[in-house]
Amino acid sequence: MQLIDVRYPFDENLIPDEPVVLAMGFFDGVHKGHQQVLAQARKLADEKGVKMAILTYDHHPTIVFKNVPTQFQYLTTWKRKQEVFDDMGADIVYRVSFTSKLAKLTPQEFTDKFMVGFHALAVVAGFDHTYGPKDTATMENLPKYAAGRFEVHSIPAFEVDGAKVGSTRIRAAIDGGMVDTANELLGYIYKTTGLVVHGQAIGRTIGYPTANILTTNGERVPGVGVYAVRIKIGAAWYDAMASVGYNETFGEDRPKTVEIFIFDFSEEIYGENVEVLWNHFLRGMVKFNGVEALIDQLKADDWDSREYFKTLSKK
Incomplete structure (x- = not known):
């Protein structure tokens, strides 16, 4: 898969001089809806005997149009998005820098410079995709601009x-801890990345040592709760359970943390870059009356997580 970065106005020599079927969208999450777009583009490309290309953007257009008070949190990092694009059979990906200059193009100008300029024999996008002002740059109007x-x-x-x-629905599910729903809508298991750092080692004192994960900026971490997860360290995947929360049993006003207890694992892994698959929501977060009550609950969470993965392996 060839990645071509494009910043408007662009040098036409950057664009391969060959016809393509062009799929358009930001594709945050590359969810089941997006996959319909990409599958149709791949099908048309095969029928026409040309390459399948994707026109997408380096950051969400909202950042240009609206005030974003905090870092925008995506469903997929660029690396993850590329993986799914590759799995869906893309030959070329145009990563367009979404800037004020680009945003000022009229629908006709965008059509001429990007769709025609990228040598599209066919353009495929979701019914609600826009390529300029949302009242005129619609898929319904695109045949007029295509001429x-x-x-x-x-x-x-x-x-x-x-x-x-849609991405909005999936973001809401993840924020609410409903990773099972998010996974169904995505068509794959939601994944985040991070770095193992030193925490306060509370888990070690109660028999549940955890890997404290410094999450990657811009990634969307599931809401507060306890989850059955899988964690990748090096080339190996391990079953585990994760806690996203504030450890309120040990005091008030504590920072939000992501801590992962890896089953049957005792190695030191500080400094490891890891990937986390959020398989299943177990329960919401609870403030316990004491450490013994917490330990009892962790034992139950441990059992529930292992049983979940046993059931999963039988499917």
């Missing part, structure tokens, strides 16, 4: 449980 120079394929909403699958 017969390329085909337009608008993909209808993909629904689960009677509601559209």
Whole structure:
């Protein structure tokens, strides 16, 4: 898969001089709805005997149009997005820098410079995709701007449980700890990354030593709760359980942490870059009356997590 970074105005020599089927979107999460777009683009490319290209952006357009008071938290890092693009059969990915200059293009200018300029035989996008002002730069209006120079394929909403699958819905599920729902909508297990750092070693004193994870800036961490997870250290994956919360049993006004207890594991792993798959929500966070009550609950969480992975391995 070839990655080409584009900043408007761009040098036309950057663009391979060959026809493509072009899929467009920001694709945060590359969820089941996005996958319908990419699958159709791949199908059309195969039928036409050309490459499949993706036009996407280096950051969310919201950052240009609105005040973002905190760091924007994505469902997929760029690395993760590339992995899914590759899995979906993309040949070329155009990563366009979304700037004020780009945002000022009219729908016709965007069509001419990017869709025609990228040599699209066909353009594929979700029914609600826009490429300029949302009232005019619609998929419904795109055939007018295309003027017969390329085909337009608008993909209808993909629904689960009677509601559209979209990045906003998935972000809300993750923020609420509903990773099972998020995973169903994504079509794969939600993943984050991080670095193992020193914590306060509370878990070690009660028989549950944890890896304290410094999460990656810009990634969306699931809401407060306890989860069955898998963690990748080096090349190996391990079953584990994770706690996202404030350790309120040990005092008030504590920082939010991500701590992972890895089953049957005793190695020191400080400084390791890790990946975490958020498989299953176990329970919400509870402030216990004492350490013994916490230990009893951790034993139950341990058992529930192991049973979950046993059940998963039988499917």
